[in-house]
Amino acid sequence: GAVVSQHPSRVICKSGTSVKIECRSLDFQATTMFWYRQFPKQSLMLMATSNEGSKATYEQGVEKDKFLINHASLTLSTLTVTSAHPEDSSFYICSASSFRAAHNQPQHFGDGTRLSIL
Amino acid sequence: GQSLEQPSEVTAVEGAIVQINCTYQTSGFYGLSWYQQHDGGAPTFLSYNALDGLEETGRFSSFLSRSDSYGYLLLQELQMKDSASYFCAVIHYNQGGKLIFGQGTELSVKP
Numbered sequence: 001g002a003v004v005s006q007h008p009s010r011v012i013c014k015s016g017t018s019v020k021i022e023c024r025s026l027d028f029q030a031t032t033m034f035w036y037r038q039f040p041k042q043s044l045m046l047m048a049t050s051n052e053g054s055k056a057t058y059e060q061g062v063e064k065d066k067f068l069i070n071h072a073s074l075t076l077s078t079l080t081v082t083s084a085h086p087e088d089s090s091f092y093i094c095s096a097s098s099f100r101a102a103h104n105q106p107q108h109f110g111d112g113t114r115l116s117i118l
Numbered sequence: 119g120q121s122l123e124q125p126s127e128v129t130a131v132e133g134a135i136v137q138i139n140c141t142y143q144t145s146g147f148y149g150l151s152w153y154q155q156h157d158g159g160a161p162t163f164l165s166y167n168a169l170d171g172l173e174e175t176g177r178f179s180s181f182l183s184r185s186d187s188y189g190y191l192l193l194q195e196l197q198m199k200d201s202a203s204y205f206c207a208v209i210h211y212n213q214g215g216k217l218i219f220g221q222g223t224e225l226s227v228k229p
Contacts, residue, residue, distance in 0.1 A: 006160075034216060043205060043219045044161065093160055097215055107151075107209075107217055112160040 003027050004096045006110025014118055015086060021079045021113045023094030029074035030096035034107065035067075038091040050077045084117045091115075120144040122206055122220035129226045130196055138191045138223045140206035147208040148215065150182050150189045155222075156202045164204075165191065193225075201227045 003026040011019050023033055031052050036044040048058045048069050056069035066088075068080040077096075081088055091114050095107040122142045130136040140150065149168035153161035167173050167182035167189060179192040193200055203224050207217040 032215070043221045044217075046216055046218070049216055095217070107215070108163060109153075109160045114158075 004030075004094065004108050004110040006094050006113055008113060009111060010114045010116075012116045012118065013084065016083055017117075019081045019084055019115060021081075021092055021094070021115075023077045023079070023096065023110050025075050025096040028096075030077070031074065033071060033077040033094055033096045035069060035077075035079050036093045036095070038093060038112075044093065047079075081115065084115070086117045089115055089117045120208070120210075120218050122208065122218065124204075124206060124220040124223045126221065127224045127226070129228060131228050132196055132198060134196050135192065135194050136196060136225065138193075138204050138206075138225070140189045140191070140220055142187050142189075142206075142208060142220075144208055144210075144218065147210050149209050150180070151207045151209060151217065152178075152180050152191045153205045153207060153219075154202050155205065161205065196227050198227050198229065201225055 005024045005026055007022045033050040035047045037047050038044045046059050047062045048056045050056045050069045050071040052071050052074050058064050071077040091112050093109055093112040095109045097107050124140050149166055151166045152164040154164050155161045164178050165173055165175050165180035167180050170182050170184055172181045177194045182189040203222045205222045206220045209215045
């Protein structure tokens, strides 16, 4: 089955630091990647949709300048949390889909990144 | 708007059968997915319904009725390891099939 790798799995850093999270599709070409955020005991909230070679589409209420997304290749998307603060502490999860699969197949998720800002 | 409703908690005993319902208010979606998430882990795919009817995958089955805006996940022969959160999610037509998740159902399996 499809494999999505996410790195790092856990980050602990000081307030004001920028943190980059990578999401890779290992065995297929991901034309679209999705970034989600999940707070404790809550559901997954879509932050943005990342399409290879174009600008990401952000959901309402998500700050584009705060959460920078780059999808430079068909196997890699990155999310950078700029100048992170304690309220950005959360579980960030990516998922990936291919063009052929996007509309009738389930997405597969990375293992997630637990971000803790001190 | 788009919304999916699930019960927040369900408790059952080992060996039992449990059904987790999902009602939705949305349109223009390809299908309904179900995901399992253990504490601290990422969601793992369980089942998907593109068409109305029942899909069976081992101990797990999922059902969709578009006319009733309703679906469910059925878990049979419950095991302790099935204790987790379960999310229904719709796959939308636009933006390459983005997923919109329900709030999740926390299933507790008791001995």
